[in-house]
Amino acid sequence: MTGEFASHKRQAEAAGEQEAQAMVLQQAFQRDPALWLARMRLDDPVFFFDPARLRATAALFMAHFPGEVTYAVKANPEGAVLDGLAAAGMAGFDVASVEEMAQVRRAAPEARLHYHNPVRSMTEIAAARRFGITSWSVDRRSELDKLGPLEGTEVAVRLKLPVAGAAYDFGSKFGAGPEETGALLRAVVAKGGMPSLTFHPGTQCREAKAWETYIRAAAGIAACAGIRLHRLNVGGGFPAHREEPAPDLPALFSAIDRAVAAAFGKNRPALVCEPGRAMVAEAFDLALRIKAREGETIFLNDGIYGGLAEWRDIAPSTRVTVLDPDGVPRSGESRRMTVFGPTCDSLDRLPDGLRLPVGLEEGDYLLFRGCGAYSSALATRFNGYGARQIVTLARQ
Template identity: 55%
Template sequence: MRGIPMKHLATPWADPETYLKRMQPDHPVLFLSPAVLQGTARRFQTGFPGLVSYAVKANERAEVLANLDAAGLAAFDVASPAEMRAVRAINAAAVLHYNNPVRSPAEIATGVDIGVESWAVDHPSELKKLDKVPRSAEVTVRFALPVAGAAYDFGEKFGAPPDQAVTLLKEVAAAGWKPALGFHPGTQCEDPQAWAAYITEAARIAGRAEVRIGRLNVGGGFPAHRAGEAPDLTGIFQTIGTTAARAFSNTRPQLVCEPGRAMVSEAFTLATRVKSQRDDGRTIYLNDGIYGGLVDLRDIGLPGRVRAISPDGKPRSGRRVARRVFGPTCDSLDRLPDGLPLPSDTAPGDYILFDAMGAYSIALSTGFNGYGVRNVVTVLGLAGHSREGD
């Protein structure tokens, strides 16, 4: 598969603006740049001091998986049998990490049949379910800490307290699996010290359990460029590497990460269209909303990388005005957080382009009221692309 990045892609357009001017779509369109996606993958591979495993949940489209495979990624974090099959359809030899720590017996059986090589647990009852998993597999004990720095915390749902993680790690080693530790600092985490705190605690847990772990999964949570300056991924990578070396000394495990949002966000731009504008000039209706490709904005807030173009492809350049934005459905909850800044000369029929929208857009889009994101168009470049992703 590698070396054939265009297998799942149609003939690309030059850029979103060219497509919109020519085709005048009245539905939301997601534009993909394979060059940006593969560039981001290479950045992680060269910058992160360990194995890079893509979190498929962020965007499981065949175009995404094929381009990551072509860029050399060989490991994928899967959370369900459907994601396992999606990866296997692209690369039958890919390494699968099943890091969703809560599974049904049927899901575990499927994982065994498909050949999952790494499993995660965060509770004794879940560890017992893995009895039929081959002892040649890795079992990662996932733990959680009350660490700030992310847009929202994953620790409320997953992760054992450190004391319980010590006990679980001992049981994993005693049962004969390859013991490992893992955590997730939370989504859109821009503070390197969150990783430092977790890595330091991981060393303590391993020491208290008297178990030498083969790998430490430092999770995802790497921030995408949503507004202002691009996040300092290089600084985060360096903090992870230096902290692991200091905390584990001569027993440092191999490091693993599982980026989702930061891997795919930059490679996509979402184009929506203004359906209507009220006379107040501050309220607009788009052909997409929180039941479609903009669902993530409800929880993570408005992005700063938004622009408007007229139907003939010309950028709107008026001063920015905070808008109240509704989606196209008949549900009054279909509304973005207030204050989306758009040019004052934005008008009905214009296209509103949201950059860095590859994660949790099409993956979470519904078909409610007949709306939602369904189209992905391949382009050679993205005008709003952050060069930090190269």
């Protein structure tokens, strides 16, 4: 009996070890995109969402930006993102539509909503009032008049300037020139509103110069108009980590703080920012599979009609890793290759191609890092393609 008992004990211990090993492996798959891809061998595009990265970025903004931080929902309105930001303490959100208002209210019922899309229908205005808007923006008199009596409501006049330094300019669609901005600020006061000023320096601004130029102009406009600003919204434009070195966001915040102090002095307004890209980009990676290779041309299972939509408009990211089907990174000699997406449209092509290892093969994966902004939000279903699946990582 003693020998039989010992045998059973060894078998039980072995089974327990196998179960423990299986649990460890399962946890590893949930933490590492490469291991997950090697195990699942998925043929469809997939986003990997890391809640810990999102929390860390939110904490960085809220700890270092010298004012209120409001997340620009347009960058990524996924429920997990809004829930994660609300749990991290984000209490303000920049919304551009009634649908975004509803999405935020589901995640954060008491959040402050800044409706800074400056052109609205009367139906949208009525719906926004029901959602309880904290701050509105305008860039023309006709849109200010649509709001009716303001009675203590904050209205931020949107300024535009010909400022360089962004990946692309936001002033071609929205914004008032300096003289018109001053007139609108005075009109806000005349209608009983709290006058604020807002601007957007553009997207992916790695230097502080764009903000500094806008801040100096804002101070001059307010002074000429005889208006003391309630708040100054310095917009978004904060860069994501698309190339080396990684952006130094606290340094940008400090530069903005110094510029406001120098420009406004004792009339310094409270500050607001509305990051989208920089808040959410690093929280997602996008894994695409190579469907075919022909010489120096590869075809992926997603492209500019899906998770890589924004690659048509800004410089490509350099943070791309090639993994073989077992999740092992490919290295060695590399060269620039032509990269097509999966649709029947010949425009479905990355404009600059990618520099990739020459040894890559059909069935390999391309892991695009920092792909959380303007990716799933812009994905279409053209030809039945478009990255949609999201796997949530369980980081330790």
